[in-house]
Amino acid sequence: MEQELGTLFEAQKIESMIMENEQKLLQAPIKLKTMEEEMSMVRQKIEKEKEIIEELDKERRKKEKELETDKEKIKKLEVKLYDVKTNKEYQALLKEIEAAKETNDRTEEDVLVLMDKIEDLRKDNEASTEQLKKREKESEVEKIEIEKEIQSMDEIITRLTTERDNLLSVVSDNLRNIYGILRERRGGVAVTNVKNGVCMGCHMNIPPQLFIEVTKNKKLIQCPSCNRILFFREND
Numbered sequence: 001m002e003q004e005l006g007t008l009f010e011a012q013k014i015e016s017m018i019m020e021n022e023q024k025l026l027q028a029p030i031k032l033k034t035m036e037e038e039m040s041m042v043r044q045k046i047e048k049e050k051e052i053i054e055e056l057d058k059e060r061r062k063k064e065k066e067l068e069t070d071k072e073k074i075k076k077l078e079v080k081l082y083d084v085k086t087n088k089e090y091q092a093l094l095k096e097i098e099a100a101k102e103t104n105d106r107t108e109e110d111v112l113v114l115m116d117k118i119e120d121l122r123k124d125n126e127a128s129t130e131q132l133k134k135r136e137k138e139s140e141v142e143k144i145e146i147e148k149e150i151q152s153m154d155e156i157i158t159r160l161t162t163e164r165d166n167l168l169s170v171v172s173d174n175l176r177n178i179y180g181i182l183r184e185r186r187g188g189v190a191v192t193n194v195k196n197g198v199c200m201g202c203h204m205n206i207p208p209q210l211f212i213e214v215t216k217n218k219k220l221i222q223c224p225s226c227n228r229i230l231f232f233r234e235n236d
């Protein structure tokens, strides 16, 4: 019995390693997804910025056209100055020209402000695009790394599973069944060590008399609290 219990204990250790690797395996796709989502957010931001730049540029072109039309208008008004007959008309026309020029100045100012803004935004946008490209390159490398990790974890799990099954194959059907049931019901931990009279599976105290029995490893003893198979190994 002692040997069988020892074998189960070893099988359990391997079981725990399998679970660790399975956990890591679950994390890998999450890492990949998070990476993709982060980049996708940056991409969207860059696209949005481009749209804003395009809008502002449209606005700038519109204003420049306005400017041209207004300049034409001023020229025509100035030509008209030679044709006016009365001083009153002349003054009125001058006023009109003055007003048109003021409008023109404001439009010109608007165009300059827009150009500045567009330039700043373009610079930012280019920098973000550069950064994204860099990130995409890095993530390609990371992706390959993660895929390699996944593959190696798969291999490790396969190897460990074979090792565990080999160990389980040499214990009695009864023990193997109990082990299997407990593994299902107790989060993958069917066999547990006992330290200082405490079950390391559920951390409950074991009655002293029972603990003495457990330390002998002579028979199948299950924890009164969590039902796990108890095994005693001092330095483990």
Ligand SMILES: [Zn+2]
Pocket (backbone or CB within 6 Å): 199, 200, 201, 202, 203, 204, 223, 224, 225, 226, 227, 228
């Ligand atoms: Zn317990």
